[in-house]
Amino acid sequence: MIEDPRTKMVRHIIIYAILTTGAIVMMVPLFWTVSTSLKTRDKITIRRLELIPDPVAWENYPYLFEVRPIMQYTRNTMIIVVASLFGAWVPCTLAGYAFARIPFPGRNIFFAILLATMMLPYVVRLIPLFLFFDEIGWTRTFGPLILPRVLGHNAFYIFLYRQFFRGIPEDIYDSARIDGCSEFGVWWRIFMPMSRPVLAAVSIFAFSFAWNDFLNPLIYVGSNKELWTLALGLNALQGFEGEDNSLNLIMVFSMLMIIPMLVVFYFGQKHLISGVTAQGSLKG
């Protein structure tokens, strides 16, 4: 189709006008966050719009580390992240592999159960789980935050792996089996190396869910400051010396939570989409 150059230009102007306006609107809160994080204390309570901080208060960043145990929050958060990644890499891939490739009796029934649990909202399990962990004395510890993650208790990850593994050609699997590879060997030597897109996608999910989790740390370790995660620490900072006075520090803390997420998503972006959609998991 040949388009009249003038209509093409008008079309392009409209497209870029929409996109640019949209992108600016989306970026304003983030820009304001960066700008506020670099403002001095007397500048944040000025009731006039000032987008470029003057003077630039770089010292806000080290100051936050002085007034809040950021390293401790980070360490606590990383413990949950590591537990999550372990669960996503070992038990979840094994289960996904079994559902995709090992014929065992009742497999379809187990898979139906797996799908059903994906639709089970957390709220109907919240109270019994809390009472259970309270009963065995695990509240105010990391146990309730770690145990489900280490066991790979995530139907969604297993589902993604299963979909991906099913897309790997049967021939590769058969020839490996004929050559005398064990189920474990097929999983470790063939499926895992071939599954980098889905592994990357699930790892990003696992990292970001663990990094962002708020409700669980709140319920289980909210009353134990030693075990606070970054999310809990950030929430608590809101009440620090009156919210308005510490707005710059709140934004510094927000930046500390945002930057690792940006890094993870930047490096995983390519895999994220291909890992989730390549094998048609979204199309059923």
Add this chain to the structure above:
Amino acid sequence: MQASLKQQQTQPDTTWKLRLQEWWFRNRALIGFAFIFPWFAGFIIFDAAPFIYNLYLSFTDYQIGTVGVPPWIGLENYIEIFTDDKLFGKSMYNTVYYLGFSVPLRLIFAFLIALILNLRVRGMELYRTLFYVPSVVPLVAATVIFAGFLNTRYGFLNQFLVLIGVTPVRWLSSPDAIKPSLILISLWGFGGQMIIFLAGLQSIPDDLYEAAAIDGGTGWHRLIYITIPLMTPTIFFNLLLGLIGGFQIFEQVFILLDTNGGPLQAGLVYMLHVYNKAFRDFEFGYSAALSVILFLIIFVLTLMVVYTSNRWVFYGDAQDDES
């Protein structure tokens, strides 16, 4: 000499390997079970048992001081919820109000921007990143950022409104503005859905569009007869996830407002009511009953959407038949 030594070493090795192979093959079912065991154990401990116990709790009067077996009170919790609990209706209204706007608006924004980004003109990757980045911001960070951004005196939005001569709004402290503020925050994160739509759009085969172009179809025709029908599974999937997630909104409200849900409880969403009953008032039985009601709503909603989807969701089977 060397060869014979090698043979001596490999000979027992292969029989050992063969035997292991046989063992693997005979016990495949066992291996399959072993592989799904961690998940299944988790399912029993963290899904099935709590789900059943929660149902049981909802028929009891389990409170903070309750020792031993919680007293069975039948349907009393449910009767109280529907006849006596003003906050039940209030929180349900607030939640439905919130998701009634946020879910469709997010879908529309995500779909429209994905459509434009899919036009493949220059610089699209930069725009895609800019639209996507906000949805990567952790929820807690996004919420405290908006707590500042919407701050009546020192927040960006009101200062900007003053600059252009519009009366500032008390976004988070006036009952009328709380729910729109929550909707605004949720809209900021539409990028995740946009990316999924974009991946879906890019997987539509070019030859369909070429065929339409040969038949004289305009851009509008392509959108109505090709793009939208092929995208319905993805739209449907996102709608369902949006509704299920929207009913469970909690963190934003918990962080932005007090446990009452702000002035006149305009921001008291359903999950906050459940949380308050359990972890503030320690009325676990009552809270369990509230959670069962939420579960039933989500369950019925899921069934409804899945059932009606047969009529409007296009899964591409028909296309295979024709070719």
